[in-house]
Amino acid sequence: MNTLYLEGNLAVDAETLVAGWRDEFPILSIRVRGQPLVYLDNAATTQKPRAVIDAVSRFYARDNANVHRGVHALSQRATDSFEAARARVQNFLHAATPAEIIFVRGATEAINLVAQSFARPLLVAGDEILVSAMEHHSNIVPWQQVCRQTGAVLKVVPINEAGEFVFSEYERLLGPRTRLVAVTHVSNALGSVTDIGRITALARARGVPVLVDGAQAIAHVPVDVRALDCDFYVFSGHKCFGPTGIGVLYGKRERLEAMPPWQAGGDMVRTVSFEATDYMPIPHRFEAGTPDISGAIGLGVALDFISAIGLPAIALHETRLLELASAGIERIPGIRIIGTAKRKAGILSFVMDGVHAHDVGSILDRAAIAIRTGHHCAMPAMQHFGLPGGTARASFAFYNTVEEVERFVDGVRQVYEIFQ
Amino acid sequence: MIRDVDDLYRGIILEHCKRPRNFRVPQRANRRACGENPLCGDHIDVYVCLERGVIRDIGFAGVSCAVARASASLMTEAVMGRDAAGGRTLLRKFEQMVGTSGIDPDPELGELHAFADVRAFPSRIQCALLPWDALSSVLLESPG
Numbered sequence: 001m002n003t004l005y006l007e008g009n010l011a012v013d014a015e016t017l018v019a020g021w022r023d024e025f026p027i028l029s030i031r032v033r034g035q036p037l038v039y040l041d042n043a044a045t046t047q048k049p050r051a052v053i054d055a056v057s058r059f060y061a062r063d064n065a066n067v068h069r070g071v072h073a074l075s076q077r078a079t080d081s082f083e084a085a086r087a088r089v090q091n092f093l094h095a096a097t098p099a100e101i102i103f104v105r106g107a108t109e110a111i112n113l114v115a116q117s118f119a120r121p122l123l124v125a126g127d128e129i130l131v132s133a134m135e136h137h138s139n140i141v142p143w144q145q146v147c148r149q150t151g152a153v154l155k156v157v158p159i160n161e162a163g164e165f166v167f168s169e170y171e172r173l174l175g176p177r178t179r180l181v182a183v184t185h186v187s188n189a190l191g192s193v194t195d196i197g198r199i200t201a202l203a204r205a206r207g208v209p210v211l212v213d214g215a216q217a218i219a220h221v222p223v224d225v226r227a228l229d230c231d232f233y234v235f236s237g238h239k240c241f242g243p244t245g246i247g248v249l250y251g252k253r254e255r256l257e258a259m260p261p262w263q264a265g266g267d268m269v270r271t272v273s274f275e276a277t278d279y280m281p282i283p284h285r286f287e288a289g290t291p292d293i294s295g296a297i298g299l300g301v302a303l304d305f306i307s308a309i310g311l312p313a314i315a316l317h318e319t320r321l322l323e324l325a326s327a328g329i330e331r332i333p334g335i336r337i338i339g340t341a342k343r344k345a346g347i348l349s350f351v352m353d354g355v356h357a358h359d360v361g362s363i364l365d366r367a368a369i370a371i372r373t374g375h376h377c378a379m380p381a382m383q384h385f386g387l388p389g390g391t392a393r394a395s396f397a398f399y400n401t402v403e404e405v406e407r408f409v410d411g412v413r414q415v416y417e418i419f420q
Numbered sequence: 421m422i423r424d425v426d427d428l429y430r431g432i433i434l435e436h437c438k439r440p441r442n443f444r445v446p447q448r449a450n451r452r453a454c455g456e457n458p459l460c461g462d463h464i465d466v467y468v469c470l471e472r473g474v475i476r477d478i479g480f481a482g483v484s485c486a487v488a489r490a491s492a493s494l495m496t497e498a499v500m501g502r503d504a505a506g507g508r509t510l511l512r513k514f515e516q517m518v519g520t521s522g523i524d525p526d527p528e529l530g531e532l533h534a535f536a537d538v539r540a541f542p543s544r545i546q547c548a549l550l551p552w553d554a555l556s557s558v559l560l561e562s563p564g
Contacts, residue, residue, distance in 0.1 A: 358460060366428075374460055389483070418430075
């Protein structure tokens with residue numbers, strides 16, 4: 001019998017529901033190497049629904065003009081659409097005001113902005129920044145850089161064998177010199193979901209601000225920045241069915257208002273003379289130059305798309321896929337799943353005894369199954385598990401089907417048979 | 421010569437991956453170089469006993485994927501007994517084969533033909549070249 005998901009008051013057959021979602025993504029019907037594509041690399045980037053592709057295309061076909069500048073009709077339309085996208089992001093994150101939403105290129109740029117504009121002026125030699133052992137390189141390297149610039153020290157909260165954040169160590173490391181905590185909401189390499197509320201509560205008690213890397217969470221886990229009580233939350237549009245090149249920095253108003261501009265240029269200033277320049281208020285102070293207008297519009301549409309399906313239904317379906325895939329590959333000899341946290345998002349990292357992750361990836365690719373192999377830009381996490389060569393990783397989105405999971409499991413079994 | 425991409429993990433490459441030849445450090449080795457791929461942590465050490473410009477013995481060690489391991493195994497067999505110039509010629513022909521589509525591999529490559537299939541997996545070309553990179557640094561140091 002098929003699993004039923006609840007949609008409103010109607011019980012809908014899961015396969016029918018997923019087929020409907022899937023139909024909205026043109027790329028999912030293409031063939032690769034003569035076979036239907038099975039796209040299981042959603043943690044690297046997600047595919048785009050027709051609504052997003054059309055919104056970007058429509059902007060260039062009908063509304064294209066620069067924002068916040070012209071008096072003419074098109075400029076007004078472009079500005080309205082751009083600012084409406086900001087409001088959509090605000091609603092999606094449950095932020096207090098659209099001024100707390102800064103458009104950037106992606107999560108990486110958002111973290112660099114906070115490192116340079118918030119952390120750097122604050123830090124003195126001997127101060128500490130806390131990250132976890134399962135961070136993506138983008139939530140490590142910007143902090144290393146600001147540490148080098150200021151003499152501050154990067155401290156690392158360990159993870160346990162399941163790939164879970166170790167709270168006892170966190171409490172021990174959270175000290176009088178801690179100036180910032182920067183942690184991932186969902187680990188891209190392991191799938192672990194971090195209890196952000198608990199992290200911020202402990203930090204708040206000591207007056208320490210918290211940045212959350214939400215790149216892997218945004219399309220899979222409901223995010224309420226006020227309930228999480230984080231100071232900064234960052235994510236990339238392309239990981240939540242939006243375009244590449246657009247992302248978001250959410251910052252609490254009082255934090256952002258106290259921060260100096262990061263990049264300087266047009267659109268972020270009120271008046272300029274050669275003697276003095278008066279900066280714009282937030283969010284524009286942090287958006288120097290012409291922004292990615294179509295990207296922001298596309299992102300707004302992508303978030304609406306997610307909301308229309310609903311994150312609870314998405315989580316239910318992805319959990320089912322993860323469980324089926326995990327149980328399926330665990331039956332294959334020599335498989336070890338890396339990342340066995342109690343709370344996991346739809347990410348399945350694994351290794352096979354005696355078989356290199358790249359060979360797993362190439363053999364699956366032959367069957368038109370796209371997965372990621374390697375260290376997933378989380379080399380310290382891979383070192384923790386003694387896997388410098390990394391893992392093979394399948395990552396799911398709501399448009400993946402049970403049939404695709406079966407093809408994936410068959411593919412992994414074929415890898416085993418080839419190398420047996 | 422178009423081959424089925426499936427061949428990459430069948431036949432000779434798989435056979436050399438499972439039972440690599442010259443997977444050892446030759447006792448008389450007097451040259452050593454490492455081929456490394458920092459992206460995946462793979463590394464292959466190539467050990468050569470080079471006497472009067474001739475590869476008298478060659479072996480390898482290290483951790484890598486199947487493609488790099490089989491490539492190292494076949495490479496050691498192919499260059500054993502050649503002089504440095506002959507080794508460099510083979511290296512050039514191998515590089516040309518994996519890097520260029522639509523050409524017939526040079527007959528001199530023999531069993532190394534199997535790696536023509538790697539062209540269907542562009543991200544894996546560097547795996548096939550890993551041991552050859554190490555050999556290249558050994559041979560560059562040697563006149564002749």
